[in-house]
Amino acid sequence: MTTFLLRDIRIFTGEETIDEGYVHVHDGKIKSVGPISDAPLEPVKTYSKPGHTLLPGLIDCHIHADRADPEALPQALRFGVTTVCEMHNELENVQKLKKQTLEPDTASYKTAGQAATIENGWPIPVITAYDKSPETAAAIAKWPKLTDQSSVVEYLEWTKKEMQPDYIKLMHESGISMGREFSYPSVELQRTIITEAKKRGYLTVAHALSLRDTLDVLNAGIDGLTHTFCDQPPTQELIDAYKKNNAWVNPTLAAIGSLTTEGKELQRQFAHDPRIKGLINDDRVGNMCKCMGFCAENGKAEYAYEGVKKLREAGIDILCGSDSAGPAVGTAFGLSMHQELNVFVNKIGMSPAEALRSATSLVAKRFQFTDRGRLAEGLNADMLLVEGNPLEDIDATLNIRGVWRDGDLCSTYVEKLEAGVEPLLG
Template sequence: MSGETIIHSVLLFDGESIHPNATVTFDRDTGKVTSVRTEPTGDVAHPPSATVIDGRGHTLLPGLIESHIHVHQMHMPPGVTAPDPIQSPLKCGITTVCDMHCDPAVVKNLRARIADDIAEARKTGGTVNLSDLKSSLYAATIAGGWPKSIVLSHNPSEELKAFVDTWPSLTVENAKDFVQQHKAEGANYIKLMQENHCALILPTNSIPVATLELQTAVVNAAHQHGLRAAGHAFSVDMTEIVLKSGADGLTHTFFDQAPPQSTIDHYKEHNAFVIPTLGLIASVTKEHQDYRDTFADIAAAKGLLDEFSVKTLRETVGAASPEARFEYAIDSVRKLKAQGIDVLAGTDSAVGLQGLGLGPGLWLELQLYVDKCGFSATDALRSATSVQARRLDFVDRGLVAEGKRADLLLVKGNVTEDSSCLWKGDGVVGVWKEGIKAS
């Protein structure tokens, strides 16, 4: 039996441009796109052994990339079984998830499962169930620093305290060794942590805070090893430290104050990207409950999340300082976009983290970009495909092009004009990872 699939007469969004009548051919045996034709082909005789799909009335696009999740289970209540962190995203068309701080042993186990999932599907002619996983492994944490406080607020058990104490303790002196070891263990990029609680209800500077000297040492080491570096920060002052360190981007936007022009200028000066995580910020500030309820309803109706995760998606973190505002985050994204700063779609989702859901949370994020930040539907799709791949150096994906991974998503309707086609009605009707259909 041929491993070739042909989707013809389809509206193609290739990650950058729109083609109204395209034919895309890909192969599950090689996992690659083998042909992209963007001119009408008329009646063409397809190989009888190929799987042929009439794409009329549908949009074909690259598999979505979710640039900020966590695959750990540290937000789970004691005694509750955690759902699979890399299964529900694939059902939503997310073929790659990017973990931003996790125990390397957990990542290694998940990657082994992903490899087995692909191998079994190729061997049996079956389907795949799991998204691909990129990871920073452990972030460049410092002794007693972020995210110790937020993790222990969920579960201050002695066992978890002991585990958190095993995290890396970065110094200027050991930064090079940390990066070298992480690259050897399979890190795809390096994550910085720059947090002083300024935007949060916790007392400002009540935890140790990384210095600019340290962050610069980590970023320089990352770049010397060919790795991108991106940093957590919730406030303007912490954001500017990450930018001044030379990091490639921020894994959140700030929400402690209205965006100062100086911060926008720093983004431009360093050509940094931003992963806004607006859904998370709305959960932290307890705003826009309507979005959480809408996507929880969708997740429940389509069977995308288990009952516990649907309930969690409706809840809020509620940990903002009195001065923090969701509108500040929105203003920052509007201004950064207007200045040509690259926006990468990501959520900070993790199992058990309130206000978010692995999979549907990215749909919520994209809708916030369209509704609140002046994005077109196509802008939002670029933020979850080609822009991600370019800025995170994922050279094999994010585009529908010959030789790229056949990570693909087929959606009913024209999602380049209406992002809600992803979830309304039939929504996602087909997902392929490395050319293999997802179940």
């Protein structure tokens, strides 16, 4: 663990802005933060970075590191995402990813572990459509296939013992937004999963891409949605259901743009941004330029934007998460978070500060992560340093000059940061 001082910087704490300030890091934690007039004079390594802005490390509240993708956590960190929240994976992959976080230059990892699934239910149809390998079929055969309270309790006790999940993920996908008909759970089964999960102290989150499916899981008592819907405009019934639960939504608007193909131009813009050179390999850049297209015939991105606007106006919390996954073309670990922030500002009408809050302190609050998401005394020194002012221009988040997880600087940025090191203070 290292000790250092960053000073002469603009600071967004996750909640408020300090126009010219400092942060003092000691052994991986934030020792103090405040205006430059309060900066300590201690004999520690000091970085003076006028014209730069320090943010809490971004928290991507929705990824899928399929097959324990070895690049998921390092690539996320290089883009300033210091924590990722996985929304479904098998036990072996979860174990590998948790072990990987012990290595340097990786994002911190939170997980739902194995999601609550049913026979032939989501995401089985989409996986088997592109992956017909015996290995994948064998893995899916081991998934829980919930049917009643007994199977729900067995699943929750198993996942608690084997995976130690941070939250429980439900799948509620009828296929409406894709013009398909998939097997999906009854509202009664979903209510049972939520009730039993809450008895065990778990937050519950759910996948749904249509208005009807969203209403189903809200009526079952879900805490948050990991997508918004794109099949029709929002209704007052939807807003009332969110308010009744005090539920939040992680709309994954960049991913929905890939699902409807309407996001292709913006995906290409981010994929070819010269600032990402060296942070992502060519294959993943190529994938970012493609579209999933599952909802091209039955969904519209504008419905998703309109729904999020209405929910925001009603005071519903909007959380930032990308739904990045190796097989999910149109997405890229870390990079898609910057695209999502762009969409929040330019399509939803958020201020840059509101968008940044949705990717930092608000995610931490709603997921009950008490040690991150803000720059405050005693919290993890998870930080993102960018040149310029993303509180005025949200796209400045890609002007990355330093990323720290638990006070450790990502090796990608050592040279960029050391160029501004001052002599030790005495």
